[in-house]
Amino acid sequence: MKELIKNIKKEIKENKTVPYLGIGIFKNVKTKEGEQMPYDSDSLILMMNNGRAMSPRLMYEFSRAAMHLEQRRGYEYIQQLTNWIYSKPFEPTEIHKEIVNLNPKYIIDTNRDSKFQELLLDVEHILIVGKARILDNDYRYEIYKFDIQTKQYIKTDDEELKNAQKILFKPMGSTLPKPSFIISDADYVDWITEVMGGFAVPAFLKKYRKGKKYLFLGADFSKDTERMVANELTLDLDGGYYVKEPPLSKKEENFLKRHNLTHIPISLEEFNKYFIKTSL
Template sequence: MTAITTNDTIETIKKELRNQTTVPYFGMGIFEATKTKEGEQMPYDSDSMILMMNNGRAMSDRLMFEYPRAAMHLEQRRGVDYIQQMMNWIYTKEFNPTQLHKALINMQPRYIIDTNRDGKVQELLAYEPHTLIVGKSRILDNDYRYEIFEWDLENKKYFQVDEEALDDAQKILFKPMGTPLPEPSFVISDADYVDWLTEAMGGFAVPSVLKTYRKTKKYLFLGTAFDRDTDRMVANELTIDLEGGYFVKGGELTKREEKFLEKHNIELVNMSLEEFTKAFV
């Protein structure tokens, strides 16, 4: 693993995004500077997600360790519907897409991975044809952990399609942890993640077309945090056969982050997300 910060590197990343060899990969940290229209901070890390789920109150140290654990606690107390409705409430609040969202969409990447649970990238793609893959958990009637939709450009709505639709898709947006659109569905609690990851390891969380398409791709990890087991495991399953990539983070890496980057041949772009955005935009 090497740390890089040069302008040449950013221009290389832009070129690779345009020619489809590098895939944008959004994480929660993309929202660190994002507030809703009412002035609330959007969740941008595990702690802020827990506070938003729990009406601004901290939980016990055991539950504050990672948000899926806290979500599982709330689910056990109040039910699956409650935590799903909570996610929908959080991610249907009005807020503007980030500069980085808009700049990356302008690069016209064919494939985007967005592990957040909002619909902003979908809004930015509303004026062009695209295919949406929504991650699912705890489905009872089959092993597959996704559903596929095409955007009806004329009527401005999604309709469900078979996997074959991905063969000719002009643009693919993968939302593995869910989205409010076309209907609210979220992977959020420990039970959700255990189910999703179990089936992902069996090959049932990524459509077969993408398993071929993603070979030898690089990834630009933005707003991700590889110091938590859940995020590392999800990224590992989504980027199998990767060529390497770029991880944007300023400051010191944790030992877990260093190990993950070295294992996957990912270069550290040693800049804060704010600094990277200014240079990129």
Template sequence: MNTQIETIKKEIRNQTTIPYFGLGVFEGATTKEGEALPYDSDSLILAMNGGRAMAPRLMYEYSRAAMHLEQRRGVDYMVQLINHIYTKPFDPTPLHKAIADMSPRYIIDTNRDTKFQELLAYTPHCLIIGKSRIMGNDYRYEIYEYDVENQKYFQVDDEVLESAEKILFKPMGSPLPVPSFVISDADYVDWLTEAMGGYAVPKVLRTYRKAKKYLFLGTYFDRDTDRMVANELTIDLEGGYVVTDRELGKKEQKFIDKHNLEVIPMSLPEFIHAFI
């Protein structure tokens, strides 16, 4: 197993395996005030609803719960709520730091925090923010270049990605540079619809990702939404790895088999201990 982990580390460093972060990377992590960070669908719903459980049909998946809150309180309320959850002070996890230290050119982070952005604060990079329900065009992303000297992002065109040394793709949004999130059912339906038409991933990355592997960290495939997002973001993949010691359901196993993914049968804390 240690030999396999060393191989993965080499593949990340030589840009053949792309790190892919999901909610589970925050299991056990807390804010500086001691508050647990959302690390799965249930805990994110509780965070969105003031620590209270919602009706069983809404607890099924956080996007459904977010849709319910959006219908009651509005889109702006949801943006402010998710921004509040992910701007509470907390440190990047050891896994964030370890991956950043390996200096991959391209990272996919489906979470809605700013930890990788903080770790790249003194490194030139491009940031791609996923968007939903944009009026006026079909594209479901915005691209920013980071000005290290002034510690600011400014919006740029796709062509900048061709020469970018580092690319951080946050398809579900981020608080920075402007709070914007894909979180509710309506957001996901819109994003996935345009993604299937090729409008959620810049053309440069659609070429770059061909024959790449992915290391799925804290990502689970027991929900349709997560499988569909992962499928669209990793088209033309060569295979990859899924870190999990959970018993896999039929849909999860089918997804893993279809995408030629290798299961690393370890809990994420065990993997992190061996990885760093």
């Protein structure tokens, strides 16, 4: 295991493997007030619904639950609710910090918090934030350049990506620079439709990602939406690693086989310990 982890870290540092983070990285992560952060679909639904479970149909996946709440209370409500959840004060995890220390050029973070952004306050970087249901154009992202002098994000265009030293892709949105999230079924349908049409990933990244491997941390490919998002974001991949304690569902097994992913059959908590302690 130690040699495998060492090799993965080396690949990340050399920009051969791209870190890809999902909601599972927040297991055992608590806010400064001691509240557990959502770490899977069920816990996110419970936080969205004041700790109450919803019907089995809605509990199937958080995007369904979010769609139900949006239909009842409106689009702005679910956006504000998501911002409330992910704006809660908590520290970046050790895995966030270790990935930043490895200094990869490209990170994909499908979570909606700003922890990576907080760790990059002294680093020039380009932020790509996924968008949904935009009326004035087909593109489903916005690009920002971070100014380390003013500590502000400045909206820019695709051209900045060509010379970027670091790119943080937040395809499902972020609390910063302004709260905007892909969270409900309607958001995902719009985003996935446009990404399949080529409008949700900048052209530069379509070229850059060819032949890359991915380290999937906290992703859950038993969930249909997560598989679809990962499939579209990592086209042209050259394999990679999926960290998850067994057993895997049939859907997960098929996804791993189709994308030539190596299953690392340990808990994310155990993997993180190895990952943080293993030196290059």
